Amino acid sequence: MRRVVVIGGGISGLATAALLAREGASVTLVEARDELGGRAGSWESNGFRFDTGPSWYLMPEVFDHFFRLLGTSSAEQLDLVRLDPAYRVYFEGEDAPFDLPAEGARDALIALDPAAEQQLDRYLESAADTYDLATSTFLYSTYESLRPLLTPRTLRGLPTLTRLLAEPLDRRIRRHSREPRVQQILGYPSVFLGTSPAKAPGMYHLMSHLDVGQGVLYPRGGFAEVIAAIARLAAVEGVDIRTGCPARRIRIEAGAVTGVEVELADGSLELLPADVVVSTADLHVTEQQLLSPEHRTRSERWWDGRDPGPGAVLALLGVRGELPQLAHHTLLFTKAWEEGFDAIYGRGRGRAGTRIPDPASLYVCRPSATDDVAPEGHENLFVLIPVPADTSIGAGGVDGAGDDRVERAADAAIDQIAGWCGIPDLRERIVVRRTIGPADFEREFGAWRGGALGPAHTLRQSAFLRGANTSSKVDGLLYAGATTIPGIGLPMCLISAELVVKRLRGDVSAGPLPEPLAEPVAGRL
Structure with missing residues (x-):
């Protein structure tokens, strides 16, 4: 049975631990803070309960798929409510706000710019098609091999994909509507990607399929309930979860991980032996604080050039x-x-x-x-x-x-x-x-430079250019979370956990794993 230590108790760490335990590994998760959840935390005061991080439940099929991998479902684990309106917008200088309704969102959007109806329909149809291509192929790829990405569908669409990558999102939006309010509604999802409409590749117009095409859900109890559900499933799979247990060093011998040194409550250190270490901490923290210089993949100069x-x-x-x-x-x-x-x-x-x-x-x-x-x-x-x-x-x-x-x-x-x-x-x-x-x-x-979300999804920091989810210098060291592929946001973090499983299986396919994962078999990993 392969021994795995997962560093970090945010959503990516918990999801990774749960999936690997179901694969048959012996998994220990260590979290520096006393609470699980990472950025998806909560705070209570005088009867008020606040989520302190993510608050938009988007890409519901990613959550559905993750839960089904573990033999359950979103419906069993969460109490989801469809929001109506999906959201409200106040435009500076406008007398009345705009509501995007749960039903008829497309019509409400086009009512802001009726003259652009055909162009906006083409924009939304393209967003839906691109989203389907991304979730069925690109987002679930480790990019260890590009061959599985070269499907007949992607090859036929190469000219379109090239344009979508080369053209900034804001320019693509302006080609479909001259109405400033529409431009802002279509452009604001770039913030979910940690960037601006001017810096996001046009391919990310797919984000408009999430709110206009799918609508917006909310888990009752807040996003702390999402974290609690995944933590429960990890525990059921046998994960040993340790909070208040910061990782201090990843131990490496002969170019391979051998364990993780953690600090105990009394200040002493304990070595947790491991055949595999998955760090879901900020990648800058992992490299600069948990690895010695000779084991780092990226230099400070490299970091200085990142967004x-x-x-x-x-x-x-x-x-x-x-x-x-x-x-x-x-x-x-x-x-x-x-x-x-x-x-x-x-x-x-x-x-x-x-x-x-x-x-x-x-x-x-x-x-x-x-x-x-x-x-x-x-x-x-x-x-x-x-x-x-x-x-x-x-x-x-x-x-x-x-x-x-x-x-x-x-x-x-x-x-x-x-x-x-x-x-x-x-x-x-x-x-x-x-x-x-x-x-x-x-x-x-440990957020690099105090960023709130993670590295921006600019062209240089998207897909395989974002960086591999495995170390090129240390055998058995893998990464998950917002600072590696596929990117930032709770759904992306869930996918990053699945990509760890694919790496360890040697699975280079471009698409989600079959559901559910097989019942645990000791020694499969």
Whole structure:
């Protein structure tokens, strides 16, 4: 029976551990923090319960497939609700917001630009086709061999795929609609990819199939319930889960992993023997802190040339009274859309003088619209203010105790929501407040440069250019999570766990594994 140590108890670590245990491996998972979930965490205060990370349940078929691999289903593990509207948008200077309904989303979008109906239909049809190609082929490939990708379908579509890779997303959108509101709705999903419409390849127009084509779901209890479900399944499969147990070093002998040194509660070190180590920690942390220089694949120069994606200031707000002006998901889009992206992703990012957009294009989640996550007569809000990935912006705190730039960004966002959404007394109604800044992401999660999501999905950082999920210098060392293939977001992290299984099986196929995985057979791995 192969011994496996998984580093990190976020969704990718838990999913990897569960799948490998079902494959017949003896698996130990170590998590530095006392709680599981990583970025998909939660925080409670005075009867309010907040998700502190992911809040959009997209790509439901990826979750469905993962659960079926383990012999269960999303329906058995989660209580999913379809949101209606999927989200609400406030456009700067517009009197009324726009709602994307659960039914008739396509018609609602086209109503914003009726003259472009045919062009928008072509855009959405292409998004659906490209999404199907991605989920059936590219996302589930380890890229260890390119031959399985060269199917008749992909070969026929090569000219189109080439154009989609060469053309930026914003240019593709402008070719299909001249209406600024439509351009923003079609462009904002690039933020889920950690980049801007100007830097994302046009292929990522597939993201519009998620909200317009599929709709948006929500797991009751919040995303902590997703983490809890996967942790339960990992435990059922026999995974030994250890929290408060930080990894300090990956042990290597004769070019192969032999174990992981972890720190115990009393400060002493313990060696966990392993034939395979899967690190789901930030790749920069894995290489720079857990490996000695001779075992690192990437140099600091390589890292200096990478795009860390955006940072974020988060504001968790408990509010007295109801907030019907806000949907479960609400977006506030500024007219200075491109200037905002330039501030976040521009050349000055990471240096003295980086600035936080003001006003910013904000995201607000109001889960109390759907779920019992606040005391009676109150609401809770999760506000995301996009900022540069720059730890000098600082850390957050409770009741205004965070660093100055973080608290000022939160104050500006609160006032912006109050003014744009018609809630003039919002600031006075806040009874619970906590902020989180880029320095928190670095300290708590080892996030490279304090990024909130992970390396951006630019052309140079997508697909096989993102980097292999196995070390080229150390046998038995593999990676999963947002910093490796296929990318950022909870669905991508679930797929990354499956790609570890494929690597260890020697499976170079381009597509999901058959469901379910076979019942555990000792020694198969």
